[in-house]
Amino acid sequence: MQKKTKKTTRKKRHDKPITSEMGALAAKLNYDGIILPTGERKKYSQDKIGEMFGLTSTSKRVQIQKAIDMATQAGMVRFEIIAKTSRDIKRESDLFTKLVSDEGEPLLDLTVTRVIEPHIEDMPMELRRWEIGQCAAELIRGIISDLVSTKDVVVGVSCGSTLNETANAIQALDEQPSNYVHVVPTVGAFGTIPVEEESTTITRKIAERLGSSNKIRCYTLPSPGFVQQPGIWKALHQTVLTQKVVELWEKADLLLSGIGAMEPNATALRFWKLAGVGENELRLLKEHLDAAGDLTLNFLAKDGSRLSRWRDDASVKREIRLILGQLAYPIATKLDHLQKVCLTKGKSSIAVGIGPEKAPAFVAAVRGRYIDGIITDSTTSDAITTHWDASRQRQPEITPVWMRRELENDKKVLELQKKECEQKLNKINEQLEYMQSSQQGIFE
Secondary structure (H helix, E strand, O other): OOOOOOOOOOOOOOOOOOOHHHHHHHHHHHHHOEEOOOOOEEOOOHHHHHHHOOOOOOOHHHHHHHHHHHHHHOOOOOOOOOOOOOEOHHHHHHHHHHHHEEOOEEOOOOOEEEEEOOOOOOOOHHHHHHHHHHHHHHHHHHHHHHHHOOOOEEEEEOOOHHHHHHHHHOOOOOOOOOOOEEEEEOEOEOOOOOHHHOHHHHHHHHHHHHOOOOOEEEOOOOOEOEEOOHHHHHHHHOOHHHHHHHHHHHOOOEEEEEEEEOOOOOHHHHHHHHHOOOHHHHHHHHHHHOEEEEEOOEEEEOOOOEHHHHOOOOOOOHHHHHHHHHOOEEOEOOHHHHHHHHHOOOOEEEEEOOOHHHHHHHHHHHHOOOOOEEEEEHHHHHHHHHHHHHHHHOOOOOOOHHHHHHHHHHHHHHHHHHHHHHHHHHHHHHHHHHHHHHHHHHHO
């Protein structure tokens, strides 16, 4: 007879339930570690952390990673990637040479050029913006660090997706500043773009990331980006907060601006649709006034002149003047502020943007002396130099396109009238000669 053997079953021990709080602590131990009494930083493996939490399953690492993922989703853990971008030195040099001098004549004291070389061919726009933001953040942090050691610094920031990436990449200053850093928005609220791309949000984010010192001040601009009535515009400028921000614009040491193309999907032009300025109006501005793009909600012509100067000009077609009237009252830093910063030694006005369609706007901003720095990628840099070369082949004309066409038509009409007058004069001369010869025959 065979003996019956008793089957012994082990009691299964259950692990603690995985929570997001556990994940936050695990992330601290795994990625950051703790400082030992000796001053050495010690980090723990996920298996060791699992033992510390009393996990008995063989897959401690899987359980701990799951807890960290839960903490990340709950917003308790945030991962940050600090990347060093690759600069395209040759293109930077070409861009600098093109825009600083032309045929030996100095055009602009371009203090900053940064051209990023993408690591991936046909890189998606989101990744390109991210890389540009990394580069811009590193440069801006360096400028602020240098300036704040000797004086109070005022930094003005506009809006847009690329500047949002810049704000996300800003790192804290190495030392607590001895002077004040004032970070101010340079445009009002849009309402047609994501909240994180608004100027006030980007301003707050930059101030927070520069450090927790009470000497880093952040300001808000409690107004829309534009209004359509001059009375409302004046009233908003009389509020205490707006007056303070405008005062700081006058004292700006560094202006960081996004730059817009004359395209329907551009940030500013999505905003202007609220004022009834659509694709047809954009086409008219491009055809009749050589519109190139916008800088802090101020439209520029390709020769660097301001489109707003034609608003009250009776020689401009009424249809065009009505469009300009719709865009007449932006609540944003003026081009005069940008020009003042650009032309003052020790100060910088930097435009950040990518996309070949923005090349005319970059060139217009350089011509108008509104920027002395450019941060972009290699594709946009090539487009800027190409557009610059093409525009230098013909000298920029101050007269708008529509007026030049009318002048050409008038010139043709005058030439025809001149020919007609000459023909009539010839006939009159012939008649006079005939009459004179007839009179001589009678007297003889």
